[in-house]
Amino acid sequence: MLKITPYLEFDTEANQLVDHVSGKRVILTFSESAVLHRLLLSSNPVCSKEELLSAGWPDRVVAVTSLTQCISTLRKKLDPYREVQLKTIARRGYQLHISTQSHVKLLAVNDAESMRAAFFDVSLLVKISGIVIALLLLVLAWYFSDYHKIKQNLSRWSAQDNFELQVGSLKGSGKLLYKDDAPHLHPFMWEKHLQPDNDFLTCYEDFSAFAATDGANYSMALCPGDNKEQCAGKGLINLTSVDSEPAELNLKKFVELSSAMEQRIRYNRVMLPESSNTSGAYLEHNYQADVYFPVKDELLIRADINMSLIYDSADTGEFYSSTCITDQDCLTTPIKYKVRGKFKQYSGMIDDLKVDIFQVKVEQKDLIKPDKLNDSAVRFYRDLRKRDFKDKELYFIRVHQDHKTAVWTIPLFGQVTAWYHYERFDI
Template sequence: MLKITPYLELDTEAHQLVDHVSGKKVILTFSESAVLHRLLLSSKPVCSKEELLSAGWPDRVVAVTSLTQCISTLRKKLDAYREVQLKTIARRGYQLHISTQSHVKMLAVNDAESMRAAIFDVSLIVKISGIVIALLLLVLAWYFSDSHKAKQNLARWSADEQFDLQVGGLKGNAQLLYKDDAPHLHPFMWEKHLLPDNSFLTCHEDFNAYVATDGENYSMAICPGSDKEQCAGKGLINLTSVDSEPAQLNLEEFVDLSSAMEQRIRYNRVMLPESTDTSGALLEHNYQADVYFPVKDELLIRADINMSLIYDSSDSGEFHSSTCITDQDCLTTPIKYKVRGKFKQYSGMIDGLKADIFQVKVEQKDLIRPDKLNGSAVRFYRDLRKRNIKDEELYYIRIHQDHKTAVWVIPLFGQVTAWYHYERFDI
């Protein structure tokens, strides 16, 4: 076999052309095969008529017209292969010209030389174009990747400010988080919902706090105590305002009321459904928070939030979330919303604040409609109904973690920031 192009060969024994793309074989006469063979092996750019006559008709004397006729029929048989051209050189002979740029779209992939020729035997412009296209494909793949989408979501948050927050007669430092250049970042936007001159926190020396806004909701997550690294997990206060009018919340009364609400019923003690695969040793990371939504002249709404992460690798696993909405007088029967899916964890920074963002691909959602619904809870039920219809991918951001607690920003009624109790369980 004598290679003509990466996919076309001359079989000198069978006197035929072998096309490895189509599998087609083109029969040649002895003279056509011999003439083509001589043209392929010639070290000279042009083969004389005498050389070709000697090759095609050995030990015979034939007229030049025999060669002319042979060349004509050979050209017809090569006509399907445009990169192979048999040229007549006036008064000198014939030349076989083979283009290095093949027009075929398939190669004999088991032929290493063919593959190498197809890749390297092309013009510089083709090579550059191929590199540019490959780079564009890589950029597009990265842009639409889960990792980039998670980092984009994280990039919408800023944490470049801190301010003093006045709560319960005590002043402490608060880390501010805000989304998409949200306006009105003055401490007043959080403090205005609390009645002033309340001294119930003065038994503590200090507190840690995170305050956050997505431009609509204003969340406040407070851990009383002077330890800036570790939160004791006692007396956590999570308030989120969903109305611009000051709620006039009396914190001392709120603490007594919230304690009563939490002791009355906790719906989210058991998180994992029985169907969860628990073969082998698994570790559940469980987070629980009570978030309150004060609105002026309305019943206090409580969200009992429970989240569980079960890792099956260092950065992925199963995600379970359950939220239960009740009011202070039990006029609204529990609104329950559960989400289950697979999570992927990514790490990043928000203006120097270390953060972990969890992308959750939702696999199952359950919204249990309450038997009774008062006016204070209507807005929350409507929001959960929208999420139950629309959500397919969710992002949860963890901005603090210690041995007993964690602070999360979660997609609930907009974006809600809260301080969670943290536990680990073997399952």
């Protein structure tokens, strides 16, 4: 077998050309095979007519027209292979020219030598073009990857330490989380919804807090106590404003009302009896928070939020979320929105704040419509209704975690940041 190009070989015994791309075999006559063999092996760049006549018709005397006809048919059989050209050299003979630039689009050669030859035979321009295309494909793959989506999501947020807040009788500092295009990053945007009250929180000396805004909603998540590292999980306050007009929330009345609302009915808190037998097959990480949405002259709306993570590896698993919306007078019967899917956990940074971000691929959604809907709850129902149609992929950011609590920013009515109770259960 003589190799003509990386994909075309000449079988001298069977008198045929073997195309390894198409699998086609081109049959040659004895004379065509002999002439081609001499052209391939000749030490001279040009083969004379006498030399080719002697090779193609040994021990015979034939006219030059026989060689001319043989060259013509051989050219037709080589015509599909543009790298191989059988040229006539005037008054000298014939020359077989094989280009070093391969036009083959797909190699089907098994031996490594042919593969190497096919690569090195291409021009520098073709090589550079191939490298550029490969790099573009890599960039596109990265751009549409989940990791890039995570980076994009986190890049929209910024963090600021020592953000001063006045809540009741206490003045303290917390962390501020905000989207980069969010306006009005002033404590007033959070404090304006609270009535001044010098008697509120007098039993505490300090508090830990997270203030957050996506530019539309302004959330305040507060844990009373002077331990900045570990929240005791008692007296958590989660307020989110969804209206620019000051809500004028009376803090003392709010605490009494919110306690009554939470004791009246609890849809989402997981309550399991204590047991020494904790050998369940799965470990559930459960987070629960009550978030309140004060609006001036409207009923107080409560969102009872429950989230569960069940890991099946170090950073993947099952995600469950259930949100129940009610109002202070029970005029709105429960609006329930449930989400189930697969999560992938990533670690990242928002400025100097280390966070965990969870990408949830939604597999199932359930929106339970209320029998009655008060005017105060209409905007919340519409938001959940819209999410029920649209959400395919969700991002949840955990910005703090300790033994008993955690702080999450979740995609609910825009972005809502709240302090959650945290428990683990064997199931």
